[in-house]
Amino acid sequence: MLQIKNLKAAINGKEILKGINLNVNAGEVHAIMGPNGSGKSTLAGVLAGREYIEVNHGSVFFNGKDILDMAPEDRSREGLFLGFQYPVEIPGVSMVNFIRTALNEHRKYKNLPPLSASDFLKTMREKQELVEITAKMTNRSVNEGFSGGEKKKNEIFQMAMLEPKLSILDETDSGLDIDALKIVANGVNKLRRPDNATIVITHYQRLLDYIVPDFVHVLYNGQIVKSAGKELALELEEKGYDWIKKEIAV
Amino acid sequence: MSEIVNIYKDLFEANKLLLLNNVPHGLKIKREEAIHHFLEKGFPDRKSEKYKYTQLDNYFGNGYNKSLEYPKINVSVADIFRCDVPQLETHLLILANGKFYRFDQRGNLPKGVTICSLKDAIKTNPQIVDQYLGKLSKDEDVYASLNTAFATDGFYIHIAKDAALDKPLQIVNLLLSEEDLLVQYRNLIILEENASANIMVCDHTLSIHHFLSNIVTEIFQEKSSKLDLIFMQNEHNNSIKMQSTYVNQESHSDSNINIFTLHGGLVRNNINVLMNGEYANNSCNGFFMADGSQHIDNFTFMHHAKANCESSQLFKGILDNEAKGIFNGRILVDIDSQKTNAYQKSNGILLSDTARMNARPQLEIYADDVKCTHGSAIGQLNDDAMFYMRSRGISKPESRLLLLHAYAYEIVEKINIEPLRERIDEMVGKRLRSELARCHNCPMHCC
Structure with a gap:
């Protein structure tokens, strides 16, 4: 599913990734661990298409396609998902509007018609249950005023909505108490299928x-x-x- | 005296009969004083602090038809103009080129509510007009003086003590002409003690000619009165607009003014608020969106002349291409105006390297027990938010649109009437998508 070959990348001219090789197959869960500053988040950023990271060498193939020249939105539509270490607050953009827009852009990419309002709401309800978040939360602005736990649950909720082939969860455990951690992990486990894969990036075991x-x-x-x-x-x-x-x- | 000023000297002379004969004595004096003030001061130039970024004299010298009589409209306005807000009943007053055209009231107006043209009010309520007209604008600004000298019509709203306008009033000024036209009109809004009103003023251009408007609105809010006022500025980009709004607030009065500038070649708003009674509250906000070579200048003057008042201003703009935006906000707190709360914030988002935004907050505080804050931020869209949205599959243009819409919504949400808020939100959304920001059943394609 994912083949990373001798990937080198820099930020502001400073080389952070110095030749990464990694293969991930469908059905697998990979954990990437490492001390602070080792390049974990940079790797996640390169895969998701962060523009400020300069890729200097190597290749990344995702389902047979070279994704390094792809826009972040196309990587997402191809089935790649990044769970953010620090989910971004977007005041004024409602969660519902945000996720509906995202979902319909994915569908458009696959030449599918937009989801009907009732089907969308039904899907939302199902996925909300998965990570135990309330409709109240999805009516708010994206991540605005969410607690650390709510933000991370919201990442998994979005993952559940978009049904990616490969999920990269960047420090999803940071800032979580044990209850929230269990909920988040449980959500991830329920979403595991033989045809998808997960990369978990974490500092702790x-x-x-x-x-x-x-x-x-x-x-x-x-x-x-x-x-x-x-x-x-x-x-x-x-x-x-x-x-x-x-x-x-x- | 400059040549341009002379045009107006001659225009006044030529129209003396109309402007000074058969009008109430008080109004005659006001017009004479106003033209005198204008001729003495002339148009402000670049050296003027107040008009540093916006000079209009050349436009006033251009070949607009300056006739004070009705320019002939050969079509029925009602046939070509339709404007509605779903699920909202409003009284509708239509001006054509600044002159009264029609008033469609929904049911009888409540007792104590008078809505008519200024022209009629001068005849039917000369004492009230004399008492208020020009009171706030006198000698304050040359464009306002020019308006006082020449404007013969506009709208007049008077809400008597304890009365309330039952439904929102929509005032639409239609600009429609067969040649380039100068339009000057004058409005009065008087809310007596404990009166309330909800008013929305829209501008529409119905022909492609160049329009130059010079508009003055004076608003008097007596004790405990409440006003919600929306200006929707949506003229095509061949139009120039100079709009001055004066507000006098007595104690415990509440004023909520929101200005949306979506189209218009050059727009200058002057908003002067005098907090003239204790415990008055004023919220004054603006959203402007400009691209191409649009130029939008908002000037506010919040004068806290009495203690214990609160004022809050938020102006936000989005500028693209070569567009230029200006916010100049002055807050003056007099020496005895203790316990004043005054807030001011201006924000600009620049979408191109050539767009420009100037922000100038000015605070003059003479009292020592006050809370005043001002802030100004000019920047680009938040990169992190953009990436977050794109990483979910939302395209770059769509992400940008969602963020800009959210940015504008901070002003839109200040509109208290829900259907109106939704409609304006829709218009802002259309404007952001570069679609025509007109009501969807309006047949005109003028922008």
Whole structure:
């Protein structure tokens, strides 16, 4: 589904990603872990199409298509979803209007007619239940005045609405208490299907108790320095990132 | 004296019979004083602080037909103009080129409510007109003086003590001509003690000729009166508009004025508010959208002459292409006006490298126990919000549109009547999509 080959990227001329290689297949959950500043969010940003990140080398293929020259909106319509670490507040744009517009743009891309008002509302209700958010929240402006937990639930709600093939969840666990974390993880798990995949980016192992990955990768200094099964996350939790740093030094 | 000023000296001389004969003595004096003030001062130039960014004298010198008589309208306005707001019954007063054309009232007007042309009011209520007309504008501004000297008609609204206008009043000024035209008209809104009214004033251009309008509205709000006033400025881009609005507020009065400028080649709004009684409240806001070479200048003067009043101003603009926007907001708090709350904010979004916005807040505070804030921000659309929307599959133009619409909505939501708010929101949305911001059953294609 996703093939990243020797990806190098910089911000303001400073190289952050120094040759990333990663393959993600349908049905898989990958966790990308790493200390602060290792390039985790930059990787998520490159995949979603952040314009301020300069890609200098390498390729990213998503379902057979080179996405690096694609606009962010086309990547989304192709089935790529980024769950933001810091979801953006957009005063004056209602959640309903926002998500309806997004959904219909996806449908237009697939040559489908816009969803009828009743079908849209029905879908909304179903997906709201999934992440336990209320209709009251969806009537407000996008993320405006939402608590940290509400913002993250809202990301998963949007993910549920858009039904992406590949979801990249960037530090979805940050700022969440344990109850909200469970709800968010539960939502992600319910959305797992054999034909979609998830990349979970996290600093801590805690989230991976609830979203169990098939593969864990450690990103350090712009490169994936170690990949293994889910047990790697536990090892990292126990030993800390210094262990990896030392191992690399050797 | 400049040549342009002389045009108006001669115009006054030529129309003396109309302007000074057979009019109430008080009005005659006012017109004479006004033309005198105008001739003495002349048009403001670039050195004038108040008109630094907007000079109009050349337009006033241009070849507009300046006749004070009705220019002949050969078509029935009612046939070509339809304007409605769904689910909202309004009284409708139509002016054509600033002169009374028709009044469609819905049912009988409540007792104490008078709505008519200024021309009629001068005949039927000469004392009231004499008492109020020119009281706020006298010697204040040369364009207002020019208007006082020449304007013979406009609208007149008088709401007696404790009376309320039962339905919103929509006033539509239609500009329709077979040649380029100067239009000057004059309006009075008088709300006596505890009176209330909801008024919307719209401008429509129904022919493609160049129009130059010079409009003065004086508003008197007595104790505890309440006014909601909307100006929808939507003339085509061959029109120039100079609009001055004066408000005098007595104690506990409440005034909510919202100005939307969607089209118009050059628009200058002067809004002068005098808080002349304690515990008065004023909210004055504007949204303007300009592209091409449009030029939109909002000038406000909020004078806190009494203690314990509150005023709040929010002006927001979106400027594209070579358009120019100006906000100049002056707040004056007199020495005895303690416990004043005065807020002012202006925002501009520039969508092109060549669009410009100037913001000049001016605070003069002589009292020591007051709360005054002002802020101004000019910038581009929020990149993070744009990316967030695009990352959900919303196209760049659509994301931009949603953000701009949301930006404008902060002003739109200040409209208290829901159907009207929805209609104006729709018009703003159409304007943002570069569609014609006209009512959808209006057959004119003039913008």
